[in-house]
Amino acid sequence: MPVAATAASPAAPLLSVRGVKTYYGKIIALKGVDMDVRPGEIVTIIGANGAGKSTLMMTIFGNPQAREGTITYDGRDITRMPPHEISRLRIAQSPEGRRIFPRMTVLENLQMGASLDKLKHFDQDVERMFALFPRLKERIGQRGGTLSGGEQQMLAIARALMARPKLLMLDEPSLGLAPLIVKQIFDAIRALNRDEGLTVFLVEQNAYHALRLAHRGYVMVNGVITMSGSGRELLENPEVRSAYLEGGHH
Incomplete structure (x- = not known):
């Protein structure tokens, strides 16, 4: 019902x-x-x-x-x-175990999350993610695999959000x-x-x-x-x- x-x-x-x-x-x-x-x-x-x-x-x-x-x-x-x-x-998914791209930087991981038709909003969306997770802004050029577990989880969520789900x-x-x-x-x-x-x-x-x-x-x-x-x-x-x-x- x-x-x-x-x-x-x-x-x-x-x-x-x-x-x-x-x-x-x-x-x-x-x-x-x-x-x-x-x-x-x-x-x-x-x-x-x-x-x-x-x-x-x-x-x-x-x-x-x-x-x-x-x-x-x-x-x-x-x-x-x-x-x-x-x-x-x-629909965007942040799967168990994070599954970020370890060899890519924080910024490159966020680029992978952005769908092609959303690239015109890319800079704006990246700023939104950095406002949400300031730690990622400090790590923008760092490889995903070198982040702490918590930072990797923030990145996994931010990457999912880049698709504007x-x-x-x-x-x-x-x-x-x-x-x-x-x-x-x-x-x-x-x-x-x-x-x-x-x-x-x-x-x-x-x-x-x-x-x-x-x-x-x-x-x-x-x-x-x-x-x-x-x-x-x-x-x-x-x-x-x-x-x-x-x-x-x-």
């Missing part, structure tokens, strides 16, 4: 996943996932390592493709679309980073959403930070969505607290 439209949540989702099943060989990784991301929202999926969160993000991006179900983006069925075509639809998909942006760097990255995501209305879909093991940031969240266990609600509802939910939030918030 469609959700009734409100000022904060238009009825039509920007991204809609319905009944999606994804396999690796004969092993089923996603077992019929339903979820929505509406324009202007930050939505997160939390869950333990191996729950299927990254598989969902990769399936949305077409690799691997869903064996069953449908994925709709901005009113278009993208379920069978190859990844290079999906990336032209103003409507939807930014982030896979484990806090993984392996110091708490101070995590805070800087999450503050930047919050600012992009608040100031530019950027829609964000976030896969994250750090449930505390993710749920504090997100308007809505989903909990995934073994390839199934088991719970959903506002970020605050899930933060306060006793089951979520005992499974994902015990033992500190950092």
Whole structure:
């Protein structure tokens, strides 16, 4: 059933996943996932390592493709679309493990992120990225591979943003980073959403930070969505607290 439209949540989702099943060989990784991301929202999926969160993000991006179900983006069925075509639809992804170009400088990495028709905005967009992540400006001529882990994560996000996406998909942006760097990255995501209305879909093991940031969240266990609600509802939910939030918030 469609959700009734409100000022904060238009009825039509920007991204809609319905009944999606994804396999690796004969092993089923996603077992019929339903979820929505509406324009202007930050939505997160939390869950333990191996729950299927990254598989969902990769399936949305077409690799691997869903064996069953449908994925709709901005009113278009993208379920069978190859990844290079999906990336032209103003969806940008910052994948797990960062995957920047280690031999290229910070500036060259940002150039790789800019789509050809956006090059006329290139200088302006680079300045936006440097305002968002001042550390990158200090490292502009440095090779990506020589940056710290936190700087590489900032660069991966900035590179994705250079394509001026409507939807930014982030896979484990806090993984392996110091708490101070995590805070800087999450503050930047919050600012992009608040100031530019950027829609964000976030896969994250750090449930505390993710749920504090997100308007809505989903909990995934073994390839199934088991719970959903506002970020605050899930933060306060006793089951979520005992499974994902015990033992500190950092």
